[in-house]
Amino acid sequence: MDQSTVELIRSSLGPLLEGMVKGTIPLTAISFVLGLLLALVVALMRLSPIWPVSAIARFYVSVIRGTPLLVQLFIIFYGLPSLGATIDPWPSAVLAFTLNVGGYASEIIRAAIISVPRGQWEAAQTVGMNYPTTLRRIILPQAARVSVPPLSNTLISLVKDTSLASTILVTETFRKAQELAGPTFEFFTLYMVAAAYYWAVCLVLSFAQSRLETRLDRYVAS
Amino acid sequence: MTEHLLDVQGLNKSFGDNHVLRGVDLIVPTGSVTVLIGPSGSGKTTVLRSLNALEIPDAGTVRIGDVSVDFGAKPDRRQITELRAQSGMVFQSHNLFPHLSVLRNVTEGPLVVQKRPAAEVNAEALELLRRVGLAEKAEQFPYQLSGGQQQRVGIARALAIKPRLMLFDEPTSALDPELVGEVLAVMKDLAADGWTMVVVTHEIRFARQVADQVLFLDGGVVAERGTPAEVLDHPKEERTQRFLHRLIDPL
Ligand SMILES: Nc1ncnc2c1ncn2[C@@H]1O[C@H](COP(=O)(O)OP(=O)(O)OP(=O)(O)O)[C@@H](O)[C@H]1O
Numbered sequence A: 001m002d003q004s005t006v007e008l009i010r011s012s013l014g015p016l017l018e019g020m021v022k023g024t025i026p027l028t029a030i031s032f033v034l035g036l037l038l039a040l041v042v043a044l045m046r047l048s049p050i051w052p053v054s055a056i057a058r059f060y061v062s063v064i065r066g067t068p069l070l071v072q073l074f075i076i077f078y079g080l081p082s083l084g085a086t087i088d089p090w091p092s093a094v095l096a097f098t099l100n101v102g103g104y105a106s107e108i109i110r111a112a113i114i115s116v117p118r119g120q121w122e123a124a125q126t127v128g129m130n131y132p133t134t135l136r137r138i139i140l141p142q143a144a145r146v147s148v149p150p151l152s153n154t155l156i157s158l159v160k161d162t163s164l165a166s167t168i169l170v171t172e173t174f175r176k177a178q179e180l181a182g183p184t185f186e187f188f189t190l191y192m193v194a195a196a197y198y199w200a201v202c203l204v205l206s207f208a209q210s211r212l213e214t215r216l217d218r219y220v221a222s
Numbered sequence B: 001m002t003e004h005l006l007d008v009q010g011l012n013k014s015f016g017d018n019h020v021l022r023g024v025d026l027i028v029p030t031g032s033v034t035v036l037i038g039p040s041g042s043g044k045t046t047v048l049r050s051l052n053a054l055e056i057p058d059a060g061t062v063r064i065g066d067v068s069v070d071f072g073a074k075p076d077r078r079q080i081t082e083l084r085a086q087s088g089m090v091f092q093s094h095n096l097f098p099h100l101s102v103l104r105n106v107t108e109g110p111l112v113v114q115k116r117p118a119a120e121v122n123a124e125a126l127e128l129l130r131r132v133g134l135a136e137k138a139e140q141f142p143y144q145l146s147g148g149q150q151q152r153v154g155i156a157r158a159l160a161i162k163p164r165l166m167l168f169d170e171p172t173s174a175l176d177p178e179l180v181g182e183v184l185a186v187m188k189d190l191a192a193d194g195w196t197m198v199v200v201t202h203e204i205r206f207a208r209q210v211a212d213q214v215l216f217l218d219g220g221v222v223a224e225r226g227t228p229a230e231v232l233d234h235p236k237e238e239r240t241q242r243f244l245h246r247l248i249d250p251l
């Protein structure tokens, strides 16, 4: 590696870190939390015995999973203004990623809820719990255990998918790399630095995932 | 309190085309033990589950103490909740909450549903666990216990909501033979303490020793009822005789 490349890498570390800390990470965190809340609602709707309710949820999941995330992002940012709804880059990105996580994670949460044996619902009823209490105290804690691995995948995908927000002018890690690469033509080097940052974040998340899994596994026989 | 804690009239229940309960009547005097026996599929579990509305019968009334529900008249959620609060249920497969400690399994109902003070609830729960012989297991998780111990925690959990009536659905039939005794002993204890109980079981010795009345259910109707001596030792109905014969001599 020649001197100028080393210098370039060093000078890019700061701006790309800023892209991570001010762009990628908060975008991921906010979208993931909101997306999980949405996913829980959608999962419960899909499990509802009232068919129009579950049909709406099914339709939503089908649309989200059946269309590219990039297209969803463009519809919200470039498409909605022609309908008179202009949304800034950041909120557009949060909206798109939240809707996306909501669709994918709802299927994970639904499967996890179904995996809790029926006897658990019944036992909760016999000690007097109603539906929301049963869900909160008995079902979701058990569903959490089975849904941590697949939800971690969703989260890790999201970290990487937020790079798509660069296409709608959100200053996150990848856009920073593009901005720095443009004038210098050092695409390879700068994109490698960006890739390293994403990888590092995903490594940390994988580590956190296994810690969490161990914690949640403490009440089952090994 | 009335003389009969439990009064069930005309229970009917179908699952699709399968008419499972065809008019079951049942009266349980306060402080007495009723044992339900009968062949597989005769509706024993369905009767028991109807008593605390885990199954909603199509018709019939269930009265426990002063709470009466007419299932034919489409009871609302509040009535069902009130009926449910009158009885504690012990399941064949304990259905303990696996993510909660033994103590928390017992305190969950009183704390979360009845919203009673934690200190009082914890003390009571420990007392209940002591009573079923498991005080020293309070901080363990259910998976760390034997089947018999799990079932005894299930009994303590059911008692903790202070029901008037205890329901048991084959509480020992999923257990290894050497663990059956410890569970039956706890149930015998409860009976001796004056608990009103309805028990589905095929433990004939238990029925003889503890039951005040035995009901033989067949095809969704009570085919025979009476004292243990009447039903178990001198059954009048041929189908009762056949059933008991098979139970005693399965080969
Ligand atoms: N949720 C259900 N859906 C459909 N059919 C059911 C349901 N629960 C019970 N049944 C049917 O009702 C009938 C009575 O079942 P039930 O469980 O009450 O019998 P049981 O006397 O308890 O039998 P066992 O001794 O095998 O436990 C059976 O034919 C069973 O298949």
Ligand SMILES: [Mg+2]
Binding pocket: B044, B045, B046, B169, B170
């Ligand atoms: Mg049964």
